[in-house]
Amino acid sequence: MITKNLEDFKKFIPVEPSFREDGFEKLTSFLENVYKNTLCKYIGKEQAQIFNQYSGNSEIIKEAILYAKQTETNLAIYEYLPLGAIQITSGGINIVAPKDQKSAASSDIRDVQRYYKRTGLKALDNLLQVLEENETEFTAWKSSKQYTKFKKLLVNSTQDFQEHYNIFDSRQTFLSLTNELETVEYQYLIPVLGKPVLQTLKTSEIQNDIVKEVKDYVSKANVFYVVSKTLGSGLYFQESTGFQLRFDLLDYERNFGSKERLNSFIEDQRKDKRDEAYNFLKMAKKLIQENPDVFKSYTPNTQKISSPFINGKGIVAI
Structure with a gap:
């Protein structure tokens, strides 16, 4: 000690x-x-x-x-x-x-x-x-595993996440979200962009405005998908401008949020963030397709970006 x-x-x-x-x-x-x-x-x-x-x-x-x-x-x-x-x-x-x-x-x-x-x-x-x-x-x-674990991500620092969504500069809040950031990469980003393009965005040092713009769009999509999954979980103190990890939550209270029905405001926020993420990913894909000389590793995918929402008869169904 x-x-x-x-x-x-x-x-x-x-x-x-x-x-x-x-x-x-x-x-x-x-x-x-x-x-x-x-x-x-x-x-x-x-x-x-x-x-x-x-x-x-x-x-x-x-x-x-x-x-x-x-x-x-x-x-x-x-x-x-x-x-x-x-x-x-x-x-x-x-x-x-x-x-x-x-x-x-x-x-x-x-x-x-x-x-x-x-x-x-x-x-x-x-x-x-x-x-x-x-x-x-x-x-x-x-050089520790703790550091290298999150540095391999596209959004790999508190500052990166903070640029797109307010977590009140909380390092622990960012670290608590790293698993979800990685999951979103596999769930949404790679199926649309492909691994080579995502890797280019993570490692490229080329000072190219198109690459920067695409990386910004994809980072926003990554963050907003994570936010949509996290809102209402009960582990975070939520304000109108953002959220951060609840430092006052006692261990036995940790799962209380999952036992309550999410109110309509939270559900609306979650849907809005998913929609924003979906749209930013579409914008990134369009830019990549329009600039094949910049993104030479991109392989066109005939599969459309999967939206998390399906419009039904007068309702929105997940």
């Missing part, structure tokens, strides 16, 4: 003067858990180990380590809170409260959990932003 001692811990978590080393020792397993299952997951094991052992003077790396510690401590407390008042002994499990005090109610614990989870995940988002904006300082992260 990156948080080494009680002094480190107190910089991020306000505790009573009576909280001493023995209290910190109870939290070390939770700190280790966050280190292994959250930090290593998002930034890679090698980069996390560098933070753990770092003794240099780079201010950028020190800033990243500060966010890593804030992530570690806040999420550790989030995990610890439901168990903090429980004492496990050979005689059984007891709830312990000091004299003249009473144990916090479950609702109070949940509210505090939300605070620490939100704070910890915001710190993780800040950490990812520092890494993303200073790639040359974090070579271990740049």
Whole structure:
């Protein structure tokens, strides 16, 4: 873990003067858990180990380590809170409260959990932003599977996604959508454009206005198809201007959105985004067909672009 001692811990978590080393020792397993299952997951094991052992003077790396510690401590407390008042002994499990005090109610614990989870995940988002904006300082992260996984996509950064749809510059929101971005490539983009053209758009460094325009259209289609799949899922805090991952959602609440009927507003938004994606993909295909000298790897496909909607008698059917 990156948080080494009680002094480190107190910089991020306000505790009573009576909280001493023995209290910190109870939290070390939770700190280790966050280190292994959250930090290593998002930034890679090698980069996390560098933070753990770092003794240099780079201010950028020190800033990243500060966010890593804030992530570690806040999420550790989030995990610890439901168990903090429980004492496990050979005689059984007891709830312990000091004299003249009473144990916090479950609702109070949940509210505090939300605070620490939100704070910890915001710190993780800040950490990812520092890494993303200073790639040359974090070579271990740049060579990690976590980094290369999303860099192989057409829309491969928070900034790329943000250009087409507002996710409030949230790195974790972008990372949570990478699987859907890849799925959309296979589901919609490749059947229309073909793998060679998509690969050209991903890797081409040609400063050609036509290529740029096609890439912009295809990127918009990619993002809007993902947005149409994501809206109403319950995992994201949605505003009229965009959405972002819900940092205050407790684990057992994670699937609540799927149990509710989507309201007509969300359904309309989903349809609008699918229609926009479909139209942008059509525009990209038209440009490609009109410029065979630019897109020499394109093979005409007689199959029409499949729209996700079929017009029925007075209704719209999926």
